Amino acid sequence: MRKEAVKKKDVTENLTKQQLIELDACVSCGECLKWCPIQDATGDPSCSPPERIKAYREFVEEEHGLKGKLFGSKEISEERLKNFRDILYKCVLCGNCGEVCEVGIDTKKLWWTLRKSVCESKVGMPEPLKGVLANYQKTRSPFPKPLTHRYKFWLPEDIKVADKAEIGFYEGCGGAWDAQPSAEGAARLLSAGGPFTLLDPEEAWCCGWPIVAGSGDWSIMPELVKNFVAAVQKKGIKRLAMICPMCRDIFKWLYPEFYGGKLPFEPVMVSEVIAEYIDAGRIKFTKILRETVTNHDPCALARPLVGPPVLDAPRKILNALPGVKVVEMERSRELTRCCGGSAGQRPLNPDLVVKMAKELMYEAKRAGADTIVTSCTACYVSLVGRTHMTPHPAVDDYKHFEEPVKMNDLLQYAAALL
Amino acid sequence: MLCQTHLKGVTAEEKELLESIFFHPYDKLEERNGALIMNYMGGKLCLGTNDFGENCGNCRYMPYIVRKILRRQKDFSFGKDGK
Numbered sequence: 001m002r003k004e005a006v007k008k009k010d011v012t013e014n015l016t017k018q019q020l021i022e023l024d025a026c027v028s029c030g031e032c033l034k035w036c037p038i039q040d041a042t043g044d045p046s047c048s049p050p051e052r053i054k055a056y057r058e059f060v061e062e063e064h065g066l067k068g069k070l071f072g073s074k075e076i077s078e079e080r081l082k083n084f085r086d087i088l089y090k091c092v093l094c095g096n097c098g099e100v101c102e103v104g105i106d107t108k109k110l111w112w113t114l115r116k117s118v119c120e121s122k123v124g125m126p127e128p129l130k131g132v133l134a135n136y137q138k139t140r141s142p143f144p145k146p147l148t149h150r151y152k153f154w155l156p157e158d159i160k161v162a163d164k165a166e167i168g169f170y171e172g173c174g175g176a177w178d179a180q181p182s183a184e185g186a187a188r189l190l191s192a193g194g195p196f197t198l199l200d201p202e203e204a205w206c207c208g209w210p211i212v213a214g215s216g217d218w219s220i221m222p223e224l225v226k227n228f229v230a231a232v233q234k235k236g237i238k239r240l241a242m243i244c245p246m247c248r249d250i251f252k253w254l255y256p257e258f259y260g261g262k263l264p265f266e267p268v269m270v271s272e273v274i275a276e277y278i279d280a281g282r283i284k285f286t287k288i289l290r291e292t293v294t295n296h297d298p299c300a301l302a303r304p305l306v307g308p309p310v311l312d313a314p315r316k317i318l319n320a321l322p323g324v325k326v327v328e329m330e331r332s333r334e335l336t337r338c339c340g341g342s343a344g345q346r347p348l349n350p351d352l353v354v355k356m357a358k359e360l361m362y363e364a365k366r367a368g369a370d371t372i373v374t375s376c377t378a379c380y381v382s383l384v385g386r387t388h389m390t391p392h393p394a395v396d397d398y399k400h401f402e403e404p405v406k407m408n409d410l411l412q413y414a415a416a417l418l
Numbered sequence: 419m420l421c422q423t424h425l426k427g428v429t430a431e432e433k434e435l436l437e438s439i440f441f442h443p444y445d446k447l448e449e450r451n452g453a454l455i456m457n458y459m460g461g462k463l464c465l466g467t468n469d470f471g472e473n474c475g476n477c478r479y480m481p482y483i484v485r486k487i488l489r490r491q492k493d494f495s496f497g498k499d500g501k
Contacts, residue, residue, distance in 0.1 A: 145438045146438070149438045152438075152483065153435065153438075153439055153482060153483045154481055154482050156482050177438075177439065180439070180482065184482050384479060406469045408470075412478055416478065
């Protein structure tokens with residue numbers, strides 16, 4: 001393709017005024033480096049949050065700053081954009097940097113927006129993530145499998161699914177294709193507490209997170225929102241309960257923006273619904289399990305893009321389990337450690353995912369837990385050591401775990417004690 | 419734990435479903451001597467009792483469809499060489 005044919009995108013085009021101010025606000029104090037899981041795993045400050053901000057600030061300066069005005073606006077070279085892309089995508093979008101930022105930069109939204117900008121630039125998204133987008137274009141899911149099969153692996157025959165209900169369960173693509181036991185546990189608990197329905201399988205598309213946040217391509221959002229709103233309304237759903245916090249995050253932030261207002265349904269976590277059922281006495285656990293367990297707060301529940309974190313509902317469920325003793329890890333709640341399994345890291349940097357997952361498992365061991373539970377399908381996959389999208393050598397590394405602590409999904413763990 | 423249990427007596431419909439879950443080159447079913455060998459999760463080979471002390475038919479790590487097959491199975495072998 002000839003160079004002139006490539007549409008030149010303005011580097012500030014996708015950023016809000018607040019984000020432009022935030023680029024300037026970073027003072028490189030380095031506090032975020034102490035909390036960044038990528039820094040823990042790599043020890044490489046060149047891919048740290050301040051370095052990312054510094055690099056992008058230079059782009060803005062060259063196009064719009066004094067430098068640009070004096071010497072003329074200069075097109076950013078492909079090589080520099082590629083270097084920037086490398087450091088930008090070496091990030092799990094966990095938001096720990098924003099949580100501890102001394103000047104309050106909303107880094108999570110900033111990284112999403114910068115990924116969008118890079119994706120729309122002449123260098124585009126990183127090569128390994130193009131496969132995820134190609135799958136979506138064929139199947140409306142990041143996995144190359146037909147939607148018609150999505151309930152067949154995890155939905156047991158003894159679970160009654162209503163045709164229409166106020167509570168809808170969306171197991172997400174992770175629950176359907178990767179972490180089926182999590183989906184089964186959720187369905188068992190929901191069914192114990194009251195009626196629930198499922199979206200028609202052909203209409204249960206991906207929420208968009210892996211493509212929008214992971215790859216940076218936001219162009220799919222309009223059709224996604226249109227499909228989801230219609231699919232949910234058709235089933236009479238008022239609250240759409242999910243087991244993937246990333247689904248909830250994108251439903252809460254971008255869906256209302258593209259829908260043009262408040263959604264006609266409330267996105268919630270299944271754990272929030274189950275905690276309400278426990279309070280109302282609709283669910284009772286009858287079996288006893290003498291075990292010490294720790295709860296891993298997934299990043300998107302501890303540091304959501306919009307609204308308050310969901311930290312108490314999982315603990316309420318654990319505390320309702322007879323015989324189970326709950327302990328906290330050193331880093332829990334808002335400062336929870338990332339498992340490493342999100343934002344495209346499994347295809348991009350599988351070795352880093354393993355390092356981060358191991359760190360988390362060791363932290364659970366230090367807390368004295370027999371079992372670590374989580375409320376996220378991506379965490380489940382990282383911690384259980386499933387191999388989808390992860391090259392084999394990385395998985396072999398799990399052998400060094402020597403199983404220091406057992407791993408389970410919170411809902412599946414609780415469902416076993418009904 | 420790495421599950422390499424041999425699935426026996428799998429119907430054509432079940433096989434089609436199973437192949438929809440196991441799609442990665444490192445996470446796929448392998449056919450050997452009329453049995454389907456699982457390649458699921460990672461780490462140390464599981465010999466029929468998971469870290470929760472559950473047997474294959476009740477293994478919480480398995481998708482429901484796999485447990486259903488394992489519950490009607492009588493004899494079990496594990497690992498590629500069938501331990």
